[in-house]
Amino acid sequence: MDGQFLARLKLNGIFCQVVDCGSMGKAAQSLGMTTSAISQHITRLEMELGIRLLNRTTRKINLSEAGERYYAQGKKALEAAQAAENSVHEIKSALTGKLRIALPVGLSTQPIAQALSSVVIENPALKISIYAKDGTIDPIAKGIDIIIDVGTPKDSQLYFYPLGQCGKHIYASPSYLARRGYPSTPAELLEHSWLGLSYNGVLSDIHLSAKHHPSTDIKPESQMEFNDLNSLISHVCHGLGIAMLPELEIQEQLSRGELVKLLPSWHIAPHQIYALTTSNNAPYKVKKVLEVLKAYFSKN
Structure with missing residues (x-):
């Protein structure tokens, strides 16, 4: 040499x-x-x-x-x-420096706060920036260390880490159901006012299955559409319609009784949650945060 x-x-x-x-x-x-x-x-x-x-x-x-x-x-x-x-x-026990995480808007509130609470409290020298955005993100242009996303990963040169799965189902508020009544079959869902997202994603296709019933796909037309999940959840809670929602993002609303699960005997397959990084040999802080995220999402 x-x-x-x-x-x-x-x-x-x-x-x-x-x-x-x-x-x-x-x-x-x-x-x-x-x-x-x-x-x-x-x-x-x-x-x-x-x-x-x-x-x-x-x-x-x-x-x-x-x-x-x-x-x-x-x-x-x-x-x-x-x-x-x-x-x-990695010899150092403390995590330090800057770490940038990009993720969908719906995951950027309660889920990510719960997931990162311990690592933030225990490592004050670690400075984390959260970049919340629905849609495609260029990690190099934005200087992102970890991308959290949902659904089926697209082919790319990024490195993939499975984190867990998130259940989803159709929900409405008690006030909406008092006004419009409870649907008892998938076909009756189409008679209700639907709210949805303005872009195709994991909440776009509704495939219902149940024991002793043929599975069915429904494609309702939304009366109102939103470009972020938090707005959609808020309007469902206010009784403006029904929607398919990810269960991880609505835990607080469920605990307060603001949302009711429709057709609970019917099942909708969960979607995948995963992380992406630009390097297979990520820095120590990235590896540790990935471990924390996997522990949270696989448990919840």
């Missing part, structure tokens, strides 16, 4: 950051460098290796065949180096 090889390890890190970010400009911003400096480093790396790694166009960059191979192996080298540093940091 000579000095030139060690110098190329730095160039390899810059190259991998360019690929991960999708452009030299974004990589420059994340590394605190200028775009021209990034370009010079990539050119130097290509010259030393004697082969082109990136095919540059006016709008984006594409990996050459050599670039694809170099990135695959270079990324492993970076993760191995990160793992070596993490093994040292």
